[in-house]
Amino acid sequence: MLAGVLLLIFLPPLVAKDLCKDSQDGFKVRLSIKTALGDDAYEWNESEMFLFRSTLAYAMRKQTKQDTYNITNILVCNDTQRVSFVFVVTSPDDPDQLIPKEQIEQAVRQNKHRINNAFLLSDMTLEFVGIPPTLAAPIIYDTEPWLIVFGVVIGAVAVGIVALLMSTVSKKRRAKEKAAGLSEEDEGIVKENGTALSGLGGKEGVYNQTFSNDNRFTEL
C-alpha cells in the first residue's frame, strides 16, 4: 500500500525525466553569462531556471496562439556547470506527449529576441544547439551613403573646374581689353588740362620732365 502510494507520488517526475532524457524532440541550451556580462553577471539558480521555463512557455503560447501552455509543460534535465541543459515541451492537453522539434524551433526563432532580452544575452551567448539564429536584416538604403559622399566631392571638383575656366576666360578678356585700352590711354596723356586729368580717374597725374630732379643724364 505504502509502496503503491510512493510509486504514485514519484512516478510523474521519473516519467518526466525519461521524457526529457531520452527524447529526440529536445534541444540543448547553452548560456555564457560570464562571457556576456563580465562583472555584472548574475548567478544561475532555480529562479533563473524558472524565468527560462516561463519565457519558453510564453514563446509556445505566442506561436501556437493557445493560452493553455504553462510552466509545467517545459521539462528540463541534464543541468551542467557550464550552464547548459536540455529541455522538452509537453503538450498542454496530454502531459505524456511531446511537441515535435520543428514547432519548438519555429517558436524559438520567432521569439529569440524576447528570450535574449529577458536574460540580457545575445544570439552568441544564449545558444540553442541546432537552431540557427535569425540575423538582423541588412539595412537597405535609398541612396548608398558612398554615392552621397562621392557626389559631394565631385560637385566640389566641378565647381573648381568651372572656376578655373572662368578665370581663364576673364584673364583673356582682360588682356584683350588692356590691348585695346592702351591705345586710348595714349591719346589721353596728350591733353594736359583739367579734362584730361579728371579723365585719368584717380591716377597720380602726369610726370612733367621739365621740373625733374633726375640727374641721370648730367653726371660729370
Place this chain on the structure above:
Amino acid sequence: VKLCVPPSGFIRKLPLHSCNKEARPSWDSPMQFVLACVSYAVGLGNVWRFPYLCQMHGGGGFLIPYLLMLILEGIPLFYIELAIGQKMRLGSIGAWMAISPYLGGLGIASVVTSMYLCLYYNVINAWSFWYLFHSFQSVLPWAECPVNANRTGYLEECEVASPTQYFFYRETLNISSSIDENGGLHMGQALCLLLAWIIVYLFIVRGVKSTGVVVYFTATFPYVVLIIYLIRGVTLHGAWNGVKYMFTPKLEQLVNPQTWINAATQIFFSLGLGFGSLIAFSSYNHHNNDFEKQAVIISLINSGTSVFASIVTFSIYGFKATFNYESCLERMRLLCLNAFDLSEESISAGNVTEWIHYLNITHPESFAAIASKIEHCSLEAELDTAVEGTGLAFIVYSEAIKNMPLSQLWSVLYFIMLLLLGMGSMLGNVTAIITPLADIKLLSRSLSSEILLSRCSLCLCFLLEFVRSGNYWFTIFNEYAATLSLLFIVFLEVISVCYVYGLRRFERDIEDMLGHRPNWYWKVMWAAVSPLLLFSLFIFYIINYIQGGTPTYQAWDKDLVRSAIKRKHIY
C-alpha cells in the same frame, strides 16, 4: 630680369630651346621644389614595401644595408638627376638630347615608363577613394560579413575568408577567377577612377603654379596623419609586441645576398629615379638653386619616412596579431567549455593550453571528437604573416582599423593619407610626361592640351582596369612595367653623364650653378660605385627572370576562397 642666352651647339638646331616668347615657368620658392620632390618620392612604397622588407630581412638589422645603399647609390643618383634638370632647363627628352642627340631615346624611355606608371598607379587612388567613401557609415562595410539569403548566417565566401578580404576581393574589385576572364565593368570603381583623374588634372592644369600650391598640402598632411597614427598605434593593446618584433635585429640575415639586393632596389625605386620626374621638377628651378643640399635633405626625408611609417605599421601589426591571438585563445576556450560542459570560470584565456593538455590526457575519447577543431594559437605565427603591397594597405590595415574604437574616424584619416601619398607621386609622373613633350613642342602648355592628354589616359585606363580581371593586370604592370627598364635607364644616365658628357664638364657646370665643385665622394660614386651596383642589379634581375620559368600570378579562387597560383600566358 632673367638673362636668356640661346644655347649653343646641337640644341639650336632642335625646336626646343627655352628662349622663347614665354620664359620658362618656375617655382615660387625653393621650398615648393623641395616639397614637390618630397611629395613625389614619399609614396605608397614607403608605407607598404619597406615594413615588409624590414620584417623579412631581420628587423632592425635591415637598416644597415638600407642606409649603406642610400649613401652608395641613392643620394648620388638623385643628385645627378637634379643637376641635369637644373642645368639643361628642359624635360628628360630635351635634357638628354642636349648631351648627345643619340641619347634622345633615353628621354623617350623615361616618358614611356612614366606613361605605364600613370596608367596603373591611379587605380590605387581609385581604390583609396572607394574605401574613403565607404568609411562614412555607422558600421564599416568590411567589419561584418553580409547576411545570406535566408538570414540564418553569413555568406559562405565571406565566412571562410575574412570580412576584410571579402570586401576587397568581392565588393571592391568583384574579381574574376583569372586574367583571361574579363567579366564586366565595375561601375563604382570606374567612377572613382574618373574622379581620381579629374583631380590629377586639376592639380597640374596650371603647370608649376598649381602644382607648387598643391604640394604644400600633399607633402605635409601625410606626416600629420602618420604622427596621429603613431600616437594611436603605440597606445593600442598589443602594439608593443609588433614594434619589439620588428626592431629585434636578426643579424644573420645580413649574410643573405637577397637582403642587400632588396635594400638596393628599395632605395632605387623609393626615390623615383629614372622616370624623368626629378629632371622635370628641377628644370623649373633657378639656375643657382642649391640642389646639392636639397638632394641630401630629400633623400634623408624619404628614408626617414620609411622608417617612421614602419614603426606605425608594426604597431598596427602588433595590435592585429595580438587581437587574433586572443580571439584564437577565446575560441579554444569556448570549444573546451562546450565540449566538456565545464563552468565558465574554470578555464581562463591564460591557461587554455594547459587545460587542452589535461583534457587530452584525462578524456581522450571525447577529446578526439573535437581534435579536428583545435588550433594552435601562437603570437609569433601571427606576427610572422608578413604582407606587402595592396594586401597590406587595404586588407591588413582595414582589419586593424575596424577593431579600433571610433573606427570611422581612423578609417577616413588613413585613406586620406593614402590618397595624398598616391596623388603626390602621380603629380610627379604626369609632370614627367608633360614637361618633355611640351619642351619639344608636341604639346603646348595651355589648357586644351592637358584636357586631351587626360582624356586619352582616362580612356586607356577604363579599358584596362575596370574589367573584373583588372587586379591581375595591375599586378602585371606593378611587377614588370617599371622595374627592369628603370634600372637600365638610370644605368645609362650615369654612364652618359660621366663618360659621354664628361665628368670634368659636369663638374664645371655644377661649379657654375652652385659656386663650388662636387667633392671626391660624389665623383667616386658617379664614376665607379653606382654604375657597378646598377649593372649588377640589372644582371641579377635578368638571371632571376630567366630562371623563373613561366611567370605565375596569384588568382583569387572563389570556391576555395583563397589565393592560388596560376600561370601567365606569354603572348
